[in-house]
Amino acid sequence: MSRRLVNPARRIADGGGLPFAGSSQSKSRPSPLLSIGLVVVGAILLVIYCYGGPGGLSIKENVIKVEGGVSCAFEVQRAIPILKKAYGDSMHKVMHVGPDTCSVVTQLLKEEDTEAWGVEPYELDDADTNCKSLVRKGIVRVADIKFPLPYRAKSFSLVIVSDAVDYLSPKYLNKTIPELARVSTAGIVIFAGYPGQQRAKVAELSKFGRPAKLRSSSWWIRYFLQNNLEENEAASKKFEQASTKRSYQPACQVFHLYSNH
Structure with a gap:
């Protein structure tokens, strides 16, 4: 969601005031590989919590509790x-x-x-x-x-x-x-x-x-x-x-x- 927030510098770049502002913005964006890596790490941590979290709850038990x-x-x-x-x-x-x-x-x-x-x-x-x-x-x-x-x-x-x-x-x-x-x-x-x-x-x-x-x-x-x-x-x-x-x-x-x- 943060990538879609309007950046004042980006507006100027779109208007042509700063010819290199757009390129500097694109270089600062996170790599797709980094995003994928964060997702994988998050999934691993979720599995570890489900199996070894408080009380040793299993995934099946967590699913049942989430469903209410x-x-x-x-x-x-x-x-x-x-x-x-x-x-x-x-x-x-x-x-x-x-x-x-x-x-x-x-x-x-x-x-x-x-x-x-x-x-x-x-x-x-x-x-x-x-x-x-x-x-x-x-x-x-x-x-x-x-x-x-x-x-x-x-x-x-x-x-x-x-x-x-x-x-x-x-x-x-x-x-x-x-x-x-x-x-x-x-x-x-x-x-x-x-x-x-x-x-x-x-x-x-x-x-x-x-x-x-x-x-x-x-x-x-x-x-x-x-x-x-x-x-x-x-x-x-x-x-x-x-x-x-x-x-x-x-x-x-x-x-x-x-x-x-």
């Missing part, structure tokens, strides 16, 4: 070390339920001594190669969570849910959460959005067919009590302690429930 939305599925990936502290051996056989489960399962499988499976509640129309491979191997399944899951009782030690129960009415919650409890032994961890929180993907509305029902923590606690779903206070306390130690602040609500309700 939150993905609880991505929040699960951030919370994996915290969950391992809270659940210990129960993190060896995990099932994740919710959109973007391929990403969560891939992250879980990177953990030592961890087996992971996933249930995607919606069609995988735009699945990448990795996700298609997980589906082909039977590690990830597409299943409507409003109906019984295609697994035997107590198939998994821990079931983690994200970005899924927010779209269910109480009628279907009454069927889905007991079903999640049926296939787990150690419990269920629910990652849910906060009221007024914007979802990371605007396209979710067309994908899910209805807006998310982002409920308050008091609503969820009342719902758990009314349906005899017992909070796992021990796991919840360990999760909070590990979160404090690692300076982790969840962007989603996190609820810990026992399987035997």
Whole structure:
């Protein structure tokens, strides 16, 4: 923008008063190579900040924050070390339920001594190669969570849910959460959005067919009590302690429930 500001000396040069003023101005202009170099340096610094900035935020997390939305599925990936502290051996056989489960399962499988499976509640129309491979191997399944899951009782030690129960009415919650409890032994961890929180993907509305029902923590606690779903206070306390130690602040609500309700 500064190059387009009118320079008095340039005006004189345009009028012919100073025959060499125009040439001296052009010589003082920055080289195009210098501009390109500054852009490259800026890009490198941005990448360094994204990966090693405050809190070690990743590029994906920064993008989500810039868009003004939150993905609880991505929040699960951030919370994996915290969950391992809270659940210990129960993190060896995990099932994740919710959109973007391929990403969560891939992250879980990177953990030592961890087996992971996933249930995607919606069609995988735009699945990448990795996700298609997980589906082909039977590690990830597409299943409507409003109906019984295609697994035997107590198939998994821990079931983690994200970005899924927010779209269910109480009628279907009454069927889905007991079903999640049926296939787990150690419990269920629910990652849910906060009221007024914007979802990371605007396209979710067309994908899910209805807006998310982002409920308050008091609503969820009342719902758990009314349906005899017992909070796992021990796991919840360990999760909070590990979160404090690692300076982790969840962007989603996190609820810990026992399987035997």
